Amino acid sequence: MTLTIRDVQAHDLDAVLALNNAAGPTILPLDMTQLRVLEHNAAYFRVAEIDGHAAGFLIALREDADYASPNFLWFRERYPGFLYIDRIVIARPYRGLGLGRIFYADVTSFAEVRAPLLACEVFLEPRDDVSVLFHGTWGFQEAGQQVMPGVGKRVSLLVKELCSHAFVRDTYAKGLPKQPWLIERTPVPQAAAARTGTTY
Numbered sequence: 001m002t003l004t005i006r007d008v009q010a011h012d013l014d015a016v017l018a019l020n021n022a023a024g025p026t027i028l029p030l031d032m033t034q035l036r037v038l039e040h041n042a043a044y045f046r047v048a049e050i051d052g053h054a055a056g057f058l059i060a061l062r063e064d065a066d067y068a069s070p071n072f073l074w075f076r077e078r079y080p081g082f083l084y085i086d087r088i089v090i091a092r093p094y095r096g097l098g099l100g101r102i103f104y105a106d107v108t109s110f111a112e113v114r115a116p117l118l119a120c121e122v123f124l125e126p127r128d129d130v131s132v133l134f135h136g137t138w139g140f141q142e143a144g145q146q147v148m149p150g151v152g153k154r155v156s157l158l159v160k161e162l163c164s165h166a167f168v169r170d171t172y173a174k175g176l177p178k179q180p181w182l183i184e185r186t187p188v189p190q191a192a193a194a195r196t197g198t199t200y
Contacts, residue, residue, distance in 0.1 A: 001050055003099075005106055007185060008045040008057065015054040016047065023089045026123045026131065028151070041065040043083060043185060044110050048090075048099055056090040058103045062115065070149050074157055075119045078143070082159070083111040085120035104138055112162040113176060119143075121155040132156070 008016065013035055021029045030038075039045060044060040061067055061084050063076055072084050085107065090099045111118050122131040124145070140158040147154050168176075176182045 002052075003055075003102070004049045005046055005102065006049070008039065008047050012047050012054065012057075013039065016057050019054060019057065019089045019091055020087065022092075025126060026128045027087055027089055037067075038086065041067055042086075043114070044107055045185065046103070046106065048094075048103065050094060054091065055094040056088070056099050056103065058088040058107055059086045060084060060107055060111070061086055070146070071121045071155060071157060074144070074146060075159075079117055079119070079159070081115050082117040082119045083107070083115045085118065100134060101138075108160075108162070109181075112164045113168045113172075113182060114165075116162055116165045118160040118162060119158065121157050124154040124156050126153075 013032070017030060017032055017035050020027060020035070038059050038061075041061055042059050043062045043065070044058065047057045048055040061072065063079065063082050063084070065072070065084075067086075069086065072086065075082055075084055088100065088103055108118065118140070120135070120140070122128055122135060135158050138160065140160045142156050143159045144157045145154060146157065
Protein backbone atom coordinates (compact mmCIF):
# COMPACT_ATOMS: atom_id res chain seq x y z
CA MET A 1 0.00 0.00 0.00
CA THR A 2 1.36 3.42 -1.03
CA LEU A 3 0.07 6.47 0.83
CA THR A 4 0.60 10.03 -0.36
CA ILE A 5 -0.52 13.20 1.44
CA ARG A 6 -0.33 16.19 -0.91
CA ASP A 7 -1.86 19.59 -1.61
CA VAL A 8 -5.17 19.47 -3.44
CA GLN A 9 -5.14 20.10 -7.18
CA ALA A 10 -7.94 21.28 -9.45
CA HIS A 11 -8.58 17.79 -10.81
CA ASP A 12 -9.19 16.47 -7.26
CA LEU A 13 -12.26 18.56 -6.51
CA ASP A 14 -14.85 16.23 -8.03
CA ALA A 15 -13.54 13.35 -5.90
CA VAL A 16 -13.35 15.58 -2.82
CA LEU A 17 -16.96 16.68 -3.31
CA ALA A 18 -18.13 13.08 -3.68
CA LEU A 19 -16.24 12.02 -0.54
CA ASN A 20 -17.64 14.95 1.43
CA ASN A 21 -21.25 14.29 0.47
CA ALA A 22 -20.98 10.55 1.18
CA ALA A 23 -19.41 11.04 4.62
CA GLY A 24 -22.57 10.92 6.73
CA PRO A 25 -24.49 13.21 9.11
CA THR A 26 -21.49 14.67 10.96
CA ILE A 27 -20.11 16.32 7.81
CA LEU A 28 -22.26 19.07 6.31
CA PRO A 29 -22.90 18.60 2.57
CA LEU A 30 -21.41 20.95 -0.01
CA ASP A 31 -22.05 21.89 -3.61
CA MET A 32 -19.22 22.65 -6.02
CA THR A 33 -19.56 26.41 -5.59
CA GLN A 34 -19.13 26.08 -1.81
CA LEU A 35 -16.17 23.74 -2.28
CA ARG A 36 -14.49 26.22 -4.61
CA VAL A 37 -14.89 28.94 -1.98
CA LEU A 38 -13.21 26.65 0.55
CA GLU A 39 -10.45 25.76 -1.91
CA HIS A 40 -9.80 29.43 -2.55
CA ASN A 41 -9.71 30.42 1.13
CA ALA A 42 -8.04 27.40 2.72
CA ALA A 43 -4.57 27.78 4.18
CA TYR A 44 -4.34 23.98 4.28
CA PHE A 45 -6.16 21.69 1.84
CA ARG A 46 -4.55 18.31 1.40
CA VAL A 47 -5.75 15.00 0.05
CA ALA A 48 -4.70 11.44 0.84
CA GLU A 49 -4.15 8.99 -1.98
CA ILE A 50 -3.73 5.26 -1.45
CA ASP A 51 -2.46 3.40 -4.48
CA GLY A 52 -3.73 6.25 -6.65
CA HIS A 53 -7.25 6.35 -5.16
CA ALA A 54 -8.71 9.29 -3.23
CA ALA A 55 -8.81 8.15 0.39
CA GLY A 56 -9.58 11.37 2.25
CA PHE A 57 -8.96 15.08 2.69
CA LEU A 58 -8.61 17.79 5.32
CA ILE A 59 -9.43 21.49 4.90
CA ALA A 60 -8.27 24.18 7.35
CA LEU A 61 -8.46 27.97 7.31
CA ARG A 62 -6.65 30.82 9.06
CA GLU A 63 -8.49 33.33 11.22
CA ASP A 64 -8.60 35.98 8.46
CA ALA A 65 -10.26 33.76 5.84
CA ASP A 66 -13.33 35.06 4.03
CA TYR A 67 -15.60 32.37 5.42
CA ALA A 68 -19.04 32.62 7.00
CA SER A 69 -19.31 29.31 8.85
CA PRO A 70 -20.92 29.99 12.25
CA ASN A 71 -18.37 27.78 14.00
CA PHE A 72 -15.45 29.51 12.29
CA LEU A 73 -16.94 32.89 13.25
CA TRP A 74 -17.35 31.71 16.87
CA PHE A 75 -13.61 31.16 17.06
CA ARG A 76 -12.78 34.41 15.26
CA GLU A 77 -14.82 36.39 17.83
CA ARG A 78 -12.75 34.90 20.66
CA TYR A 79 -9.21 34.21 19.39
CA PRO A 80 -6.90 36.53 17.43
CA GLY A 81 -4.95 33.73 15.77
CA PHE A 82 -5.72 30.10 14.93
CA LEU A 83 -5.95 27.45 12.24
CA TYR A 84 -9.51 26.15 11.98
CA ILE A 85 -10.08 22.58 10.81
CA ASP A 86 -13.28 22.93 8.84
CA ARG A 87 -13.62 19.29 7.85
CA ILE A 88 -11.81 16.00 7.58
CA VAL A 89 -13.22 13.09 5.63
CA ILE A 90 -11.85 9.57 5.26
CA ALA A 91 -13.46 7.37 2.60
CA ARG A 92 -15.26 4.37 4.09
CA PRO A 93 -12.93 1.69 2.60
CA TYR A 94 -9.93 3.39 4.23
CA ARG A 95 -11.30 4.00 7.73
CA GLY A 96 -9.50 2.29 10.58
CA LEU A 97 -6.07 2.60 8.95
CA GLY A 98 -4.97 5.62 11.00
CA LEU A 99 -5.43 8.21 8.25
CA GLY A 100 -7.14 10.59 10.65
CA ARG A 101 -4.09 10.60 12.91
CA ILE A 102 -1.77 11.00 9.93
CA PHE A 103 -3.76 14.01 8.76
CA TYR A 104 -3.80 15.52 12.25
CA ALA A 105 -0.05 15.05 12.61
CA ASP A 106 0.42 16.79 9.26
CA VAL A 107 -1.94 19.68 9.96
CA THR A 108 -0.38 20.15 13.42
CA SER A 109 3.06 20.37 11.83
CA PHE A 110 1.67 22.93 9.38
CA ALA A 111 -0.10 24.95 12.08
CA GLU A 112 2.53 25.12 14.82
CA VAL A 113 4.83 27.41 12.81
CA ARG A 114 1.93 29.69 11.85
CA ALA A 115 -0.67 29.90 14.64
CA PRO A 116 -0.96 29.50 18.42
CA LEU A 117 -4.09 27.33 18.29
CA LEU A 118 -5.76 24.58 16.33
CA ALA A 119 -9.55 24.87 16.41
CA CYS A 120 -12.41 22.64 15.30
CA GLU A 121 -15.80 21.34 16.36
CA VAL A 122 -17.46 17.98 16.84
CA PHE A 123 -21.16 17.26 16.65
CA LEU A 124 -23.02 16.51 19.86
CA GLU A 125 -26.35 16.11 18.03
CA PRO A 126 -26.06 13.42 16.84
CA ARG A 127 -23.23 12.74 19.26
CA ASP A 128 -20.12 11.51 17.48
CA ASP A 129 -18.32 9.65 20.29
CA VAL A 130 -15.55 8.43 17.99
CA SER A 131 -14.72 12.03 17.08
CA VAL A 132 -15.06 13.25 20.68
CA LEU A 133 -12.62 10.58 21.87
CA PHE A 134 -10.23 11.13 18.95
CA HIS A 135 -9.95 14.86 19.61
CA GLY A 136 -9.61 14.36 23.35
CA THR A 137 -6.70 11.98 22.88
CA TRP A 138 -5.14 14.47 20.44
CA GLY A 139 -5.04 17.15 23.13
CA PHE A 140 -8.10 19.26 22.26
CA GLN A 141 -10.19 20.80 25.02
CA GLU A 142 -13.70 22.18 24.89
CA ALA A 143 -13.85 25.98 24.72
CA GLY A 144 -17.63 26.20 24.42
CA GLN A 145 -20.76 24.87 22.77
CA GLN A 146 -23.33 26.31 20.42
CA VAL A 147 -26.35 25.29 18.39
CA MET A 148 -25.38 25.97 14.79
CA PRO A 149 -27.64 28.63 13.23
CA GLY A 150 -29.51 27.28 10.24
CA VAL A 151 -28.56 23.71 11.10
CA GLY A 152 -30.05 23.34 14.57
CA LYS A 153 -27.43 20.89 15.82
CA ARG A 154 -25.32 21.36 18.94
CA VAL A 155 -21.56 21.25 18.54
CA SER A 156 -18.65 21.21 20.94
CA LEU A 157 -16.06 23.86 19.99
CA LEU A 158 -12.54 22.62 20.63
CA VAL A 159 -9.08 24.19 20.80
CA LYS A 160 -5.58 22.82 21.12
CA GLU A 161 -2.71 25.06 22.18
CA LEU A 162 0.38 24.67 20.02
CA CYS A 163 3.18 25.05 22.52
CA SER A 164 5.94 25.45 19.93
CA HIS A 165 4.34 28.49 18.30
CA ALA A 166 5.73 31.00 20.79
CA PHE A 167 9.28 29.75 20.14
CA VAL A 168 8.79 29.94 16.36
CA ARG A 169 7.24 33.41 16.60
CA ASP A 170 10.02 34.77 18.80
CA THR A 171 12.88 33.10 16.95
CA TYR A 172 11.71 33.71 13.38
CA ALA A 173 9.93 37.06 13.70
CA LYS A 174 11.56 38.26 10.47
CA GLY A 175 10.38 35.28 8.47
CA LEU A 176 10.58 31.50 8.36
CA PRO A 177 13.50 29.75 6.66
CA LYS A 178 13.13 29.20 2.92
CA GLN A 179 12.19 25.53 3.02
CA PRO A 180 9.62 23.75 0.80
CA TRP A 181 7.59 22.50 3.77
CA LEU A 182 7.21 26.07 5.09
CA ILE A 183 5.87 27.55 1.84
CA GLU A 184 2.32 28.90 2.00
CA ARG A 185 -0.38 27.43 -0.21
CA THR A 186 -1.14 29.46 -3.33
CA PRO A 187 -4.55 28.40 -4.66
CA VAL A 188 -5.61 29.46 -8.15
CA PRO A 189 -7.52 32.75 -7.74
CA GLN A 190 -11.17 32.34 -8.60
CA ALA A 191 -11.19 35.26 -11.04
CA ALA A 192 -8.06 33.98 -12.79
CA ALA A 193 -9.55 30.53 -13.04
CA ALA A 194 -12.63 31.95 -14.72
CA ARG A 195 -10.50 33.88 -17.22
CA THR A 196 -8.34 30.91 -18.12
CA GLY A 197 -11.13 28.38 -18.16
CA THR A 198 -9.59 26.36 -15.35
CA THR A 199 -12.01 23.71 -14.12
CA TYR A 200 -12.14 23.20 -10.36
